[in-house]
Amino acid sequence: MNLNPMEQFAIKPIFGLDKPLLHIGGHPIFFTNQALLMVIVAVASTLFLTFAVKPNRLVPTRGQSMAEMSYEFVANMIHTATGEDGLKFFPVVFTLFIFVLCSNFFGMIPGSFTVTSQIAVTLALACFVIGMVIVTGFVKHGIGFLKLFVPHAPWYLLILLIPIEVISFLTRPISLSVRLFANMLAGHTMLAVFGGFVVALGSAGGILSVLSIAPMLLIVAIMLLELLVAFLQAYVFAILTCIYLNEALHLHDHH
Amino acid sequence: MAEAPATSETTGVPAKHEAAGFPPFKTETFPSQLFWLAITFGFLFTVLWRAAGPKINAAITNRRSTINGAIAEAGKAKADAEAAQAGYEAALAGARARGNALAEQTRQTLNAEIAKAKADADTRAAQAMAAAEARIAGTRESAKAHVKTAARDAAIAIVERLTGDKVSAEDATAALGN
Secondary structure, eight states, X not given: OOOOTTGGGOOXXXXXXXXXXXXXXXXXXXXXXXXXXXXXXXXXXXXXXXXXXXTTOSSOOHHHHHXXXXXXHHHHHHXXXXXXXXXXXXXXXXXXXHHHHHHHHHHTSTXXXXXXXXXXXXXXXXXXXXXXXXXHHHXXXXXXXXXXXXXXXXXXXXXXXXXXXXXXXXXHHHHHHHHHHHHHXXXXXXXXXXXXXXXXXXXXXXXXXXXXXXXXXXXXXXXXXXXXXXXXXXHHHHHHHHHHHHHHHXXXXXX | OTHHHHHHHHHSOOHHHHHSSOGGGOGGGHHXXXXXXXXXXXXXXXHIIIIIHHHHHHHHHHHHHHHHHXXXXXXXXXXXXXXXXXXXXXXXXXXXXXXXXXHHHHHHHHHHHHHHHHHHHHHHHHHHHHHHHHHHHHHHHHHHHHHHHHXXXXXXXXXXXXXXXXXXXXXXXXXXXX
């Protein structure tokens, strides 16, 4: 029926809610397929991380074990990347990691929607991260935070290096958001394209129908790869957040 | 207001319009996206910050302290057991030493008694021997005397028979010499 691989990224109001729920600044707000997935992500994460955990359970259940594992994974990541004083950002980084991870994984369910395949979402998250980094930097170091853009080098090199540092800082929200967005978009597009091949070959009849098994097997392989990418991109997003926070907290101390 | 046409444009779902254009770049969807992102992300942040984080942290800390407590307890029990064993071994060594000392003392006492009894017996034996020797010597002397008397008597008798003379005992003794 619908073989357009981009169709899966279309945002549409669902449940027949064709009328906007409300208006903010003149912009209509709909309850869309993406909104449903975001709500599912938030609720599922809450159930998984809050109700599956009992503090006095000595031997954890499978669910609690996974919740604790993800907690310690993020805590260790922050500790390694930013040190002891980065741990006060734990709730933020943990939320970012869990939100992106769950969005990516729920997007892997056929027929669902990948929240992180939308540039608006990833760019908003990246801007939130960079905004947090800038606020942290100025709160911690005042105007001295601007030393972040001044590497240790002779003055004549600084003429060249300071603009480079500024540009590299300013492109961070773009690279952070586009990396996640493009990975999700590319993976799901590829799956849809190969799915289209299966349908096209299968309906061609004769020997071609038998050949449709080849793209089918490829889909299985890409699916496994995409599961890895789903985790990896969530990890990359979180670790880059930690690295940027580390710079805001310690400037060039670690270089 | 101007909302009604905007609404029908985004939701009217004209298939040709949807097919055209790249869905993620359709800016008319951005307000909805950001709105729901803010709500769900904010909700998840609040939950993880206020509920899940402390809860999981408590679970991990609880388990760690329980395990550490159990390990400390086990270590204490082990130390106790080792102390008890050391005490037992000390008691055993003391008892063995006392036993040895007692045995040694008993042996020495017995040895002393044996030596004393032996010495007594030796003394008594020596006395008996001396007495016996004295008796033997006496007997020998008397036997010698008897032999002389018998020899003298025999000499007197011989002389009397041969000569008919009566020889006095003194003469006979003198004649016999020693």
